[in-house]
Amino acid sequence: MRPNSSFHVLLGMAGRLLALAAVVSTPAAAASASAETTSATGPSWIEHLGRPYDASALGRVGALGPEQQDALLQAPAPTGGTWLREGFAVRGADLYRFTCRACHGAAGVGSPPEIRPLVDVVRTTSGELQQGGGTAAEVASRRAAAAEQLLRHRIAEGGPAMPAFDLTADEEEILLAYLERLASVPDPRHRDDTLQMPVDRVGERIVKGTCQICHAARAQAGRPAKDPSLVPLETMTSTAAVRPFLALARHQGKPSRAGRGPQLTYLRDAELEAAYFYLTAYPPK
Numbered sequence: 001m002r003p004n005s006s007f008h009v010l011l012g013m014a015g016r017l018l019a020l021a022a023v024v025s026t027p028a029a030a031a032s033a034s035a036e037t038t039s040a041t042g043p044s045w046i047e048h049l050g051r052p053y054d055a056s057a058l059g060r061v062g063a064l065g066p067e068q069q070d071a072l073l074q075a076p077a078p079t080g081g082t083w084l085r086e087g088f089a090v091r092g093a094d095l096y097r098f099t100c101r102a103c104h105g106a107a108g109v110g111s112p113p114e115i116r117p118l119v120d121v122v123r124t125t126s127g128e129l130q131q132g133g134g135t136a137a138e139v140a141s142r143r144a145a146a147a148e149q150l151l152r153h154r155i156a157e158g159g160p161a162m163p164a165f166d167l168t169a170d171e172e173e174i175l176l177a178y179l180e181r182l183a184s185v186p187d188p189r190h191r192d193d194t195l196q197m198p199v200d201r202v203g204e205r206i207v208k209g210t211c212q213i214c215h216a217a218r219a220q221a222g223r224p225a226k227d228p229s230l231v232p233l234e235t236m237t238s239t240a241a242v243r244p245f246l247a248l249a250r251h252q253g254k255p256s257r258a259g260r261g262p263q264l265t266y267l268r269d270a271e272l273e274a275a276y277f278y279l280t281a282y283p284p285k
């Protein structure tokens with residue numbers, strides 16, 4: 001018997017429950033789930049950029065101190081498997097951990113010059129901070145609105161060295177609310193709500209926003225991996241059951257190599273289990 005077969009039973013159960021959840025969900029929840037969950041595809045982000053692993057900070061900054069964000073972790077960690085049925089109660093702070101923190105760090109200051117601080121950009125979206133130095137309120141609020149459009153565009157389209165993120169309107173709203181708090185914007189405009197997100201969507205956000213920075217979806221046919229320790233996402237769930245996967249995903253599982261991959265202690269067990277679930281239910285292509 002394969003060690004992770006009990007997890008597959010859970011997966012089957014979760015699939016039925018997710019289908020049920022889709023039927024009974026409220027209109028607001030339906031809207032938040034409207035972006036379709038899809039398999040991870042293509043090379044890792046550092047491969048895409050042609051950056052050797054050891055010459056880049058991409059994907060590693062989130063695991064470095066200081067740990068400002070950890071005191072703010074909002075959603076109570078789900079226990080006892082209820083998350084499989086109900087999904088996760090996700091705050092903007094959580095979405096930030098899944099999709100931004102790996103590069104921009106807990107404090108949003110990144111690792112200049114490669115990763116520019118995002119907090120400065122977020123502060124330009126504040127009408128209040130745009131005022132002063134003789135700038136009229138009306139001009140300031142026009143500038144702030146334009147700056148916010150640029151920020152939204154940056155998230156949706158990415159940048160020369162930053163991946164694009166396909167967030168739903170609700171996900172973007174709570175993320176912007178968290179960014180305002182992270183950057184200490186004095187006149188925040190976004191709803192700092194809790195969003196109920198299905199398990200597969202949470203797993204997808206984590207894999208695409210964190211793991212795929214370094215790990216390709218699949219082994220590249222005919223092209224030997226530049227760094228063989230960076231196994232593709234497709235083999236992770238077939239070579240490790242979910243428990244060992246948690247340690248491996250925190251890069252603490254193999255003493256001989258530990259220390260090369262980032263120690264992703266800021267992702268909770270249930271969140272990494274959601275990533276495992278997603279990789280199993282949506283095999284990388």
Ligand code: HEC
Pocket residue numbers: 045058059099100101102103104114115116117118120121122151154155158159160161162163165209213
């Ligand atoms: C794979 C790493 C990576 C991830 C993940 C990432 N970014 Fe970035 N980001 C970068 C890099 C590198 C730059 C600077 C280079 C560039 O412009 O592409 C940047 C630049 C930015 C800037 C512009 C900074 C400036 O001074 O112009 C903003 C704003 C930003 N990121 C926001 C975000 C948000 C919000 C998220 C999460 C939804 C995110 N980033 C996720 C790598 C990343």
Ligand code: HEC
Pocket residue numbers: 058059060102206207210211212213214215229230231236239240245248249250251252254257258259260261262264267275
């Ligand atoms: C900054 C790059 C980076 C990021 C981001 C990253 N990894 Fe890794 N990963 C590595 C490196 C380097 C190794 C090999 C060394 C080690 O295991 O520490 C590795 C090894 C692994 C292994 C062990 C594979 C094996 O069988 O030897 C697994 C599983 C894994 N990563 C999963 C994940 C998951 C899941 C995520 C996202 C939550 C993730 N990684 C994010 C760099 C990264």
